[in-house]
Amino acid sequence: VNINISANPSASTHLSLDSLAATGVWVPALTPINADLYPDAHRYVTHVKWLLEQGCHGIVVFGSTGEANSFSVDERRALLEALLEAGIPASKLMAGTGCCALTDSVTLTSHAAVNGCDKVLVLPPFYYKAVSDEGIYRHYAEIIERVGDPKLKILLYHFPKLSGVPISLDLIERLLGSYPDNIAGIKDSSGDWNNTRALLARFPGMAVFPGTETFLLDGLENGAAGCISATVNVNANAIRNVYDGYLQQSSHTAEQQAQINSVRRVIEKTPLVPTLKKIIARMRQDPEWLRMRPPFVTHAPELTDAELTELTDAGFVLPGAHTA
């Protein structure tokens, strides 16, 4: 999809960026898995530190790319704690806390908030389909009421292709009406620019993050907060350059956007999580990174030279591994 929208970055747009709960290039970090299929906290901390060095403004701890729902509540709490214990500031983290069970979502959201991680990305409960907006509203309302932290900033997570439970604009309006201090944003992983644009038009005070860097520049020009995207795991630097270029009104930004788009197109031809893990494994010369937890296959094949060449031809630069 090619999108051409006239660029008009105004002072007021920049001002509104400052007022959002989160802005910039955020990455749902991949979760490394050990031989017993448990999360590997050491490699996770290393990867997250490296992503921040590569220019990410922040880290989503357990998005879909991080295989969030493949881990138990205890496993998710332990990994968030590992990051905090490693000295990563809570302000740079956004915890994925949305589960099917209200009580699990409350447990994870409370845990994040108590640990100073006020920003949470919350999927709707995703087992039952065709549920009413009233039911989804009650789920989010119960989380907010039970956690009871006025500082809590919820980013709604709209990913209908995986969750099967879309978050409608009317639902957002109702939640904002009830909890204006807690409903702070949305990750729009619909892949549908029309939906992102409708969100931006209707909710100018919310931090709207497209779920792909493909919409980064167009989004920023229309008031988006940045992007939260799986491919930032391997292409953070180039994506950050687009964000900075927009702020600096650089004349190269459109060209840089085209470049990150062409890399994204190559990567998203294949299933994202295994492909991203393959690239990281290659970059770090570390086959441990090829592992995933079921329902993904437990071992991705190694990235072939041909696959790397295709990426490089699209403008991808394999980043140097962090050796911490």
Added chain:
Amino acid sequence: VNINISANPSASTHLSLDSLAATGVWVPALTPINADLYPDAHRYVTHVKWLLEQGCHGIVVFGSTGEANSFSVDERRALLEALLEAGIPASKLMAGTGCCALTDSVTLTSHAAVNGCDKVLVLPPFYYKAVSDEGIYRHYAEIIERVGDPKLKILLYHFPKLSGVPISLDLIERLLGSYPDNIAGIKDSSGDWNNTRALLARFPGMAVFPGTETFLLDGLENGAAGCISATVNVNANAIRNVYDGYLQQSSHTAEQQAQINSVRRVIEKTPLVPTLKKIIARMRQDPEWLRMRPPFVTHAPELTDAELTELTDAGFVLPGAHTA
């Protein structure tokens, strides 16, 4: 859908029923919810005892009708324990233990097995869509290997409309090849008789349960184990009569099957869980039964006289409440 298949109950069919891991009319029990939206163990035990008195052969503890995925691992363990502590034999229970997270599925399956509840109904991990059979295979294989109980009887749970993750016949064949003693059956909630028939033809040694009583008689005549159906919560007696009538080669069975079909048609015009809770609330004169956990609305409206009349006109008899 009207299905007419020539009845030919043979001695060998009865023999094969005896060899299955579970047979008969099983009910995924509704879960009553208290004012704080937690499971109400007292009402749950009462309801389960009453269902057994009404003629159910067994109880699925946490199927989709029981709002399984809306509860945490701890809540699910506690309710299973409440049933066992109330003296309900583990042999009459089948625990729903399939979660998105492998570790949660292992925890719940182990807990059931350790408590003597060898029969478990296991959803595939249902967040990621379009995953490979290899990934789903690994998930089930890891559960079996990690629980490590040779007595474990897994019933696969095929409910593609809700899970979004179908269980293919080839996957079942592979699982049966690897774990012939542990893969014991399937609940087929596809609502697609052709799929049920294909399962029966290809896997004659498995306990195949259609997910609706609509297919009870046709299923039995083709080697099915019985049925596991939401509507058994309110119509157990009549459904049991069809099962017994088939075994006794009664001449009234087809007529009784038509009767339970017409009741089912009325109930399934509306969302199942709230409608079933409304009927139970009316039967028991207990509005506490109207509650559900989000993402369902937290209060179903009461069953109206008009709704009850429509059910009664279809042949439904409001059962008497158990007063234990």
